Amino acid sequence: MSQPSLLPVRRALLSVSDKAGLIGLAQALVAQGAEILSTGGSARVLREARLLVTEVSDHTGFPEILDGRVKTLVPQIHGGILGRRDMPEHVAQMETHGIAPIDLIAVNLYPFEATVASGASDDDCIENIDIGGPALIRAAAKNHPHVVVLTDPDQYGRLLAALSEGGTTLETRRELAGAAYARTASYDAAISAWFAEKRGDVLPERFTLAGQRREVLRYGENPHQKAAFYTDGSKRPGVATARQIQGKTLSYNNLNDTDAAFEAVAEFELPAVVIVKHANPCGVATAATFVSAWDNALRCDPVSAFGGIVALNGTLDAATAAKIATIFTEVIVAPDATDAAKEILARKKNLRLLLTDALPDPEEGGVIVRSVAGGFLAQTRDNGRIDTTHLKVVTRRAPTVEEMKDLLFAFRVAKHVKSNAIVYAKDGATVGIGAGQMSRVDSARIAASKSAEAAAALGHSDPLTKGSVVASDAFFPFADGLETIVSAGATAVIQPGGSIRDDEVIAAADAAGIAMVFTGMRHFRH
Structure with a gap:
């Protein structure tokens, strides 16, 4: 031609x-x-x-x-x-x-x-x-x-x-x-x-993906990888719909971590703060005010919070902004912020402030996609949620009212922690998080160890996990994980159940005098 x-x-x-x-x-x-x-x-x-x-x-x-x-x-x-x-x-x-x-x-x-x-x-x-x-x-x-x-x-x-x-x-x-x-x-x-x-076909025989390139990023997860940010036209509040008020251009890792933080914080009704590092929550808390929620979330793991992403589920106020600004923070994302809060954060030229105007609905459907060699995997969003009507008490002792509140809180957090996930919580705040380990008992040990370090930094003689409850994203395959939790001072456990050794795990809980409930719902996150 x-x-x-x-x-x-x-x-x-x-x-x-x-x-x-x-x-x-x-x-x-x-x-x-x-x-x-x-x-x-x-x-x-x-x-x-x-x-x-x-x-x-x-x-x-x-x-x-x-x-x-x-x-x-x-x-x-x-x-x-x-x-x-x-x-x-x-x-x-x-x-x-x-x-x-x-x-x-x-x-x-x-x-x-x-x-x-x-x-x-x-x-x-x-x-x-x-x-x-x-x-x-x-x-x-x-x-x-x-x-x-x-x-x-x-x-x-x-x-x-x-x-x-x-x-x-x-x-x-x-x-x-x-x-x-x-x-x-x-x-x-x-x-x-x-x-x-x-026609209600969430995963059709032919699945097509389309996106509009919003930005070419400096690089991907690592400097030798190319990357770009695409939007898919959906209106789900989050990083793709947010207005960036200030700060440097967002990186690939910033975008990924901010999405993880904002999806997690949307799980809660009370004022909540989520701190994320490398796509995992390292501190989550709900409280009467955002200042208190920030303090309690930071207490869980102040070391990992350095250079992290902070998400709020309401309007960022000046007092909370001032507290967050005391440590190095990459991104703050919230539905809105007061003018006074914006003025405070403006002094941190590199800090990114994103405002979304709304929260994503944690119960909304949708499909998420992940590439594999030769194709991709598609699945519906993990929008599963449980309340007390879904729970089955399997131990001789039932949880107290306060333990039940913390169990439900911890299980919501566990949904956003990479598996194997173990979350210790007390008074509406995480006090230890174990994530992404090859064995569940290792997650339980790591979370307890980090909690002890955080307590020592605060001058406490007892670990923060003493008197806490624990959520596990999947069942305990052996009793050793539960025994580790008991040793850390936990008093109640929430887990999906379904192991062939459930009876062994239940017996260990009864022997320790702790309460345990089964949800029947798993929250793996890989």
């Missing part, structure tokens, strides 16, 4: 739902001597700007029909786009049938995604499924050696700069063609997902 190095534009088809930049694009094309074809609202906007426009129906000799559903799906348009100028037989056929070549199309699609997001009716959503637009885009992209395809107003400036130099290069047209196919792919993915949701 002969590929011209520079391609001028003699005829362009402009048909856009987003009119941003349309007039400027058309003016520049006309100045270059191009004929402008257009449809409907685009043609009206251009005429109002006193530009000479030929309606597509006049160009083709075929009227728009079916309420505009058919207007560009005709040979005079698609032949003009798909015809290869380097093939004499194509050129001859185009001349025979009176098909004029079209050198550029600018098309952006009916706003299907925005229509769905607005809560519109099914009929409105279906009417906003574009048919002619994707066909035009795909045709132009296929024939990119001879045709320029624009799918986003942000591309117009680059096109105009190229035209001022005599035309577009093949490299530019190929890049725009790739972007065009990416756009139609994401559009079809959104439509497919909508239909799947309507």
Whole structure:
């Protein structure tokens, strides 16, 4: 295929739902001597700007029909786009049938995604499924050696700069063609997902992913890895919807850790603070005020909190901001912050402050995806929650009212701790967290050891775990894990149950005089 190095534009088809930049694009094309074809609202906007426009129906000799559903799906348009100028037989056929070549199309699609997001009716959503637009885009992209395809107003400036130099290069047209196919792919993915949701098919036979690149990151988890941040169009409050008020650009690890912290803090109704380090909570507390919640969360593991991520489930106030600012913190994320709090944090130039305006719903559904070699895994979000109605007391002693409150709190925290997860809690605050170990007993030991270190730093003779309760994200396979918890001073345990050695574990709890409840629900997090 002969590929011209520079391609001028003699005829362009402009048909856009987003009119941003349309007039400027058309003016520049006309100045270059191009004929402008257009449809409907685009043609009206251009005429109002006193530009000479030929309606597509006049160009083709075929009227728009079916309420505009058919207007560009005709040979005079698609032949003009798909015809290869380097093939004499194509050129001859185009001349025979009176098909004029079209050198550029600018098309952006009916706003299907925005229509769905607005809560519109099914009929409105279906009417906003574009048919002619994707066909035009795909045709132009296929024939990119001879045709320029624009799918986003942000591309117009680059096109105009190229035209001022005599035309577009093949490299530019190929890049725009790739972007065009990416756009139609994401559009079809959104439509497919909508239909799947309507029929209640959470994990359809063909699963499509689409995202819009929001930012190229400096690097990934490590400096030798490339990374970018993509948004998927969903409105779940979090890092993708947050406003960054101040601070440096967020890194890959910042984004991942902030997401973990904000999802965890949304679990609680009372004022809550979650401190996360390397995607694991290292301190969680609820209290009557955010100041108290911060103090109690920090007490759990002040060493790990250094350089961590802090999440709140309400408005950040000045007193709490002042306390957080006393230690090195990478990110603070909250639904809102007072002006006084913002002023205090503004003195910390590198600290990032993110405001989300709302909290994610911990009971909301959705699908999360993780890549593996040769494919990816998809699963529904862990939105499982338990209350006292789900619990089964399996020991001779039942938990007290206060123990029960802390057990439910600890189990919610355990849901957000990497497995094997062990969480010690007391008075609505974590006092020891063991995460990500290969054995559950090791998690129990590490959490107790770190708690003892935190107590010593506070000048306490007893470990913080004395009189605490414990949550385990999965069952105890042996009694040794429970015995470790008892040795640390815990008085009650919440766990899913389901081990073949449950009787052995229950017997160990009874022998120690502690209470234990089964949830029947596991919270593995890998």
